[in-house]
Amino acid sequence: xxxxxxIGLEVHAQLLTETKIFCGxxxxxxxxxxxxxxxxxxxxxxxxxxxNKKALEFVIKTGLAxxxxxxxxxxxxxxxxxxxxxxxxxQISQYELPICEHGFIEIIVNGEMKKIGITRIHIEExxxxxxxxxxxxxxxxxxxxxxxxxxxxxxxxxxxxxxEASEYMKKLRAILRYLGVCDGNMEQGxxxxxxxxxxxxxxxxxxxxxxxxxxxxSFKFVEKALEYEIKRQIKVLEEGGxxxxxxxxxxxxxxxxxxxxGKEEAHDYRYFPEPDLVPMIVExxxxxxxxxxxxxxxxxxxxxxxxxxxxxxxxADLLTDEKPLADxxxxxxxxxxxxxxxxxxxxxxxxxxxTRLLNEESKTIEECPLRPEQLADMLRLIDKGTxxxxxxxxxxxxxxxxxxxxxxxxxxxxxxQITDESAIEKxxxxxISKNPKEVARFKAGEEKLMGFFVGxxxxxxxxxANPQMVNELLKKKLS
Amino acid sequence: xxxxxLTITEVRDLLERKEVSARDxxxxxxxxxxxxxxxxxxxxxxxxxxxxKMADEVQKRITxxxxxxxxSILGIPLAIKDNLCTKGIRTTxxxxxxxxxxxPYESTATxxxxxxxxxxxxxxxxDEFAMxxxxxxxxxxxxxxxxxxxxxxxxxxxxxAAASAADECIxxxxxxxxxxxxQPAALCGVVGLKxxxxxxxxxxxxxxxxxxxxxxxxxxxxxxxxxxMNIISSHDPLDSTSASVPLPDFTAVLGxxxxxxxxxxPREYFxxxxxxxxxxxxxxxxxxxxxxxxxxVEVSLPHTGxxxxxxxxxxxxxxxxxxxxxxxxxxxxxxxxxxLMDMYMNTRAQGFGPEVKRRIMLGTYALSSGYYEAYYKKAxxxxxxxxxxxxxVFKEVDVIVTPTSPTAAFKIxxxxxxxxxxxxxxxxxxxxxxxxxxxxxxxxxxxSNNLPIGLxxxxxxxxxxxxxxxxxxxxxxxxxxxxRPDL
Numbered sequence: 001x002x003x004x005x006x007i008g009l010e011v012h013a014q015l016l017t018e019t020k021i022f023c024g025x026x027x028x029x030x031x032x033x034x035x036x037x038x039x040x041x042x043x044x045x046x047x048x049x050x051x052n053k054k055a056l057e058f059v060i061k062t063g064l065a066x067x068x069x070x071x072x073x074x075x076x077x078x079x080x081x082x083x084x085x086x087x088x089x090x091q092i093s094q095y096e097l098p099i100c101e102h103g104f105i106e107i108i109v110n111g112e113m114k115k116i117g118i119t120r121i122h123i124e125e126x127x128x129x130x131x132x133x134x135x136x137x138x139x140x141x142x143x144x145x146x147x148x149x150x151x152x153x154x155x156x157x158x159x160x161x162x163x164e165a166s167e168y169m170k171k172l173r174a175i176l177r178y179l180g181v182c183d184g185n186m187e188q189g190x191x192x193x194x195x196x197x198x199x200x201x202x203x204x205x206x207x208x209x210x211x212x213x214x215x216x217x218s219f220k221f222v223e224k225a226l227e228y229e230i231k232r233q234i235k236v237l238e239e240g241g242x243x244x245x246x247x248x249x250x251x252x253x254x255x256x257x258x259x260x261x262g263k264e265e266a267h268d269y270r271y272f273p274e275p276d277l278v279p280m281i282v283e284x285x286x287x288x289x290x291x292x293x294x295x296x297x298x299x300x301x302x303x304x305x306x307x308x309x310x311x312x313x314x315x316a317d318l319l320t321d322e323k324p325l326a327d328x329x330x331x332x333x334x335x336x337x338x339x340x341x342x343x344x345x346x347x348x349x350x351x352x353x354x355t356r357l358l359n360e361e362s363k364t365i366e367e368c369p370l371r372p373e374q375l376a377d378m379l380r381l382i383d384k385g386t387x388x389x390x391x392x393x394x395x396x397x398x399x400x401x402x403x404x405x406x407x408x409x410x411x412x413x414x415x416x417q418i419t420d421e422s423a424i425e426k427x428x429x430x431x432i433s434k435n436p437k438e439v440a441r442f443k444a445g446e447e448k449l450m451g452f453f454v455g456x457x458x459x460x461x462x463x464x465a466n467p468q469m470v471n472e473l474l475k476k477k478l479s
Numbered sequence: 480x481x482x483x484x485l486t487i488t489e490v491r492d493l494l495e496r497k498e499v500s501a502r503d504x505x506x507x508x509x510x511x512x513x514x515x516x517x518x519x520x521x522x523x524x525x526x527x528x529x530x531x532k533m534a535d536e537v538q539k540r541i542t543x544x545x546x547x548x549x550x551s552i553l554g555i556p557l558a559i560k561d562n563l564c565t566k567g568i569r570t571t572x573x574x575x576x577x578x579x580x581x582x583p584y585e586s587t588a589t590x591x592x593x594x595x596x597x598x599x600x601x602x603x604x605x606d607e608f609a610m611x612x613x614x615x616x617x618x619x620x621x622x623x624x625x626x627x628x629x630x631x632x633x634x635x636x637x638x639x640a641a642a643s644a645a646d647e648c649i650x651x652x653x654x655x656x657x658x659x660x661x662q663p664a665a666l667c668g669v670v671g672l673k674x675x676x677x678x679x680x681x682x683x684x685x686x687x688x689x690x691x692x693x694x695x696x697x698x699x700x701x702x703x704x705x706x707x708m709n710i711i712s713s714h715d716p717l718d719s720t721s722a723s724v725p726l727p728d729f730t731a732v733l734g735x736x737x738x739x740x741x742x743x744x745p746r747e748y749f750x751x752x753x754x755x756x757x758x759x760x761x762x763x764x765x766x767x768x769x770x771x772x773x774x775x776v777e778v779s780l781p782h783t784g785x786x787x788x789x790x791x792x793x794x795x796x797x798x799x800x801x802x803x804x805x806x807x808x809x810x811x812x813x814x815x816x817x818x819l820m821d822m823y824m825n826t827r828a829q830g831f832g833p834e835v836k837r838r839i840m841l842g843t844y845a846l847s848s849g850y851y852e853a854y855y856k857k858a859x860x861x862x863x864x865x866x867x868x869x870x871x872v873f874k875e876v877d878v879i880v881t882p883t884s885p886t887a888a889f890k891i892x893x894x895x896x897x898x899x900x901x902x903x904x905x906x907x908x909x910x911x912x913x914x915x916x917x918x919x920x921x922x923x924x925x926x927s928n929n930l931p932i933g934l935x936x937x938x939x940x941x942x943x944x945x946x947x948x949x950x951x952x953x954x955x956x957x958x959x960x961x962x963r964p965d966l
Contacts, residue, residue, distance in 0.1 A: 044583075045572070045577065046564045048682050048718050048720075049719070050716065080800050082803065084806075088804045089804045270800070270851075271851075272797075272851070275720075278720060
C-alpha cells in the first residue's frame with residue numbers, strides 16, 4: 001500500500017530582544033551561569049511580570065509577515081508543571097486568544113508553489129537549563145535563559161513530505177532573519193522544531209494516529225528525523241500493528257526516534273488565564289505602523305530579482321535566501337552596471353567563488369572580508385582585457401584573502417594578460433616545435449588535441465595569454 | 480507618657496513639636512512589646528536593631544525637614560504582615576517552607592513607607608500564605624486576641640490586627656484576599672481597610688490569589704487608615720494590574736457631612752445563623768448613621784449565596800499555581816530525597832501546613848483537564864455576576880453597610896476541625912474581593928463578653944473616599960474605637 005505523510009510543525013523561535021520578556025535582564029547567550037538573573041526571572045516570592053513591549057512587537061511583525069490575523073485582544077495563560085529549570089512552577093504562555101492566527105507561508109517544492117497554513121503564533125517565556133554533566137552527584141540549574149522571549153509558530157497539518165518540511169523550515173527561518181526577530185540558529189537552540197507526524201493510505205481523508213517528534217536540533221536533521229519516523233510508522237502498520245499516540249525523541253547519533261512518553265503520561269498543564277498580567281490590547285494604529293515598517297520579504301525579493309535582474313529562478317532563490325547575501329549581491333550589481341549580462345555574471349561569482357571561499361572558513365556573508373565594489377572593479381578589469389576570466393579567479397581569491405583591490409594584486413603579481421600578438425606567437429611556435437608527434441596526430445585528424453596545445457601555451461605564459469588569441473593563432477598555424 | 484497607645488496623628492504632633500524623639504516612640508513601643516508580646520504572640524520577627532537605626536535616621540530628617548502636611552509618617556513605628564517582602568529582613572508568610580527566606584528586594588508598598596520615613600517594628604504573624612481566618616494556620620504559632628487570650632484574633636492578618644489592638648505598634652499593614660484585613664480588624668476592635676483591587680501595588684506581596692490580593696492598613700482609627708492609604712496607593716510600573724487612576728488625598732473627606740448619603744442594606748447579609756449580638760450592634764450602627772443624615776435603602780445582592788463557593792474555586796486555583804515555586808530548588812526549605820521527585824514531595828509535604836495543602840489540592844483539581852469548565856470557568860462567570868450585583872446596587876446607593884463577620888472572635892480550636900465552618904467566617908467579606916471594590920471595617924460595639932464587633936462599609940470602585948467619610952462620621956459620633964483591651 002502507498003502511504004501519505006501528514007506533518008505539522010511547532011517551531012519555537014527565541015526573539016532577538018535586548019532584554020527578557022518580563023524583566024530587565026539581558027538575553028545575551030553564553031554568559032556565566034545565573035549571571036543574567038533577577039528576583040523576577042528566578043521566581044522569588046511576591047515578584048510580578050511586566051511585559052516587554054518589544055517582544056510583542058516582534059511577534060506582531062512575524063504574524064504580519066506570515067499573513068496572520070492579529071488579535072486586537074489577547075491574553076497570557078499559565079502552563080503549570082514542575083521542573084527545576086522552570087523556577088515559578090509555571091510557564092507564562094498563551095492558550096486561548098493567541099496574538100496571531102490564520103496565516104500562511106509559501107514554499108516551492110519541485111518547482112511548484114505550495115501554501116502551508118499557520119494555525120497560530122503566540123508569545124511565551126523560555127525555561128532555563130539543567131546541567132547534569134560534570135557535576136558529580138548533583139544537577140545544577142542555569143537560569144540565564146529563563147524568561148528569554150519565545151514565539152511559538154504552529155503550522156497546519158499541511159506538510160506532506162520531509163522535503164516539504166525542510167523547505168518550510170528554510171522559508172520560515174529566512175522570514176525570521178529578514179525581519180531581524182530571530183537569528184534562526186538551530187544548533188544553539190534559538191530556533192527549535194517539534195513535529196507532529198502521522199501517515200495514512202493514499203486517498204484516505206481521515207488522519208492517522210500521530211506521534212510528536214521532539215529534539216530535532218539541527219537543520220540537517222529535519223528531513224532525516226521525519227524520514228525515519230514515517231518509515232517507522234509504515235513498518236508498524238505493515239506488520240499489522242498500530243501507531244501509538246506518544247512523544248518521541250530524535251536521537252541524532254543513532255539516527256532514530258525513541259519513545260519518550262505515552263499519551264497516559266502526558267502532562268495536564270492546567271492552563272488558566274495569567275492573573276498577574278492584564279490582557280494585551282493591540283490597537284489598529286500600532287499594527288499599521290508595524291506593517292509599514294516591514295522589510296521586503298524573501299518571496300517578493302526573489303520575484304524582483306527575476307524581473308529586475310533577469311536572473312533564473314534558481315539564482316534568485318539562492319541569492320535571496322539570506323538578506324545580507326541579497327544585499328551584498330545588489331550592491332555589487334549596482335556598482336557594476338556596464339552590461340546587461342552583469343547581474344548574471346555577478347550572480348555566478350557570488351554563488352560560485354564567493355560562496356566557496358566563505359564555506360571554506362564557515363563564514364557568513366556578514367563576515368565576508370570582501371566589499372561588493374571590489375568584485376565590480378575586478379569585473380571591469382576583465383572587460384578591459386587587463387586580465388582573463390581564468391586569472392580573475394586567482395585575483396578574486398587573493399582579494400578575499402588580503403583585502404587588497406584587484407588592480408593592486410594584478411600589478412603586484414604581474415598578472416596582466418598578454419595581448420601582444422608577437423609574444424603569443426612566440427609561445428605558440430615554441431609549443432609546436434616542441435611537440436612534433438602531437439602536431440602530426442592533430443594534422444591526421446585528432447582534433448581534440450587542440451585542448452592540449454592551448455594548455456601548453458597557457459602553461460608557458462603562466463596563464464596570462466589572451467585565450468581567444470591563443471586559439472586563433474594555433475588554428476592558423478596548425479592548419 | 481504611654482506613647483505606644485497613640486495614633487499616627489498624635490505621635491506626629493509630638494514629633495513635630497519636638498516633644499519626643501523618634502527613638503522615644505520606638506522605645507516606648509518596644510517596652511510595650513516586651514510587656515505583652517508573650518501573651519499576644521503577634522510577631523514572627525521583631526526588628527529592634529533595624530528599628531533603632533531607622534529611628535535615628537528619620538530623626539535627622541525630622542530635624543532637617545519640616546514635616547510635610549498630611550502624608551508624613553516620619554518616625555511612625557508600624558508592624559508589617561510577614562507576606563510583604565522587606566529587603567534584608569526575613570519574610571516567611573508564617574510558613575516553614577520560607578522559614579529562612581530573606582528577600583533581596585522591597586515590596587512597593589513598604590518602599591513607599593520607607594520613603595516617608597516609617598520605622599519597621601517587626602513582621603507580624605498570619606495564617607500560612609494568608610490562608611485562614613484565625614492565624615491558627617500559621618506554621619509557627621497562633622496569635623491571641625488581645626480582648627480574650629483564649630480566642631483567635633481573626634485572620635489571616637491576625638498578627639497585624641492584634642498588634643494594633645494591643646498597642647504593640649502605632650499602626651499596621653495587612654493584606655486581604657477574602658477578608659484578611661477586615662475580619663481580624665473587626666475581631667480585634669480596630670479599623671481595617673481593603674482598597675480597590677489595583678489601588679495598591681502588589682509587587683513584593685507574596686501571592687496567595689493574584690486576582691484578589693490587596694494590601695491595606697490596619698489602624699486604631701479611621702484617620703490613620705486614610706493617612707496610610709495616601710502613602711501606599713500608587714500606580715506601579717512593576718505591577719501591571721495596578722491602576723493608573725488619580726490619587727486623591729484620602730484625609731480630605733474626613734469630617735465632611737454625610738447628610739443625604741444613601742447607604743444600602745443588602746438583605747442577603749442579615750441571615751440565619753448570624754450572631755444576635757452582632758446583628759443588634761450592626762442595626763444600631765445603621766440607626767446611628769441615619770441619625771447623622773444618611774438615608775438607608777434596602778438593596779439586594781442576589782448572587783451573594785454563591786460567593787463563598789466561587790471564592791474557594793478561584794482563590795485555590797490561583798494559589799495552586801502561585802505556590803508551585805516553593806519546590807526546594809532555589810530558596811527556602813528543602814527536604815532531602817533520593818531523586819528529584821522525592822525531593823519535591825518531601826519538601827512540600829514537610830514545608831506546607833495542612834490548610835495550604837488542602838487548598839493546593841482543591842485548586843489543582845479545579846484546573847484539571849475535564850474539570851476546568853465545571854469549576855474554574857463557571858466560577859469566573861459567577862464572579863462576573865457578583866460584580867454586576869454591586870454595579871447595579873451602586874446605581875442606587877453610595878455605600879453598602881453590612882456586618883464584617885457573622886460572629887465575634889471564636890475560641891482557639893473551635894473551628895479547626897471543620898474547614899467549612901472556618902470558611903464561613905469570611906462570608907460577608909469575600910464578595911468584596913470578588914467584585915474588586917473597597918471595603919472598610921470599623922468597631923461598632925461589643926458583645927456581652929466584651930468582644931469587639933465590626934461594621935463593614937463597601938464602596939464603588941476607586942471610591943475609598945466615600946467609605947472613609949462615612950466611617951469617620953460614625954467613629955466621631957461613637958466611643959467604640961477608644962476602648963482598649965485590658966492587658
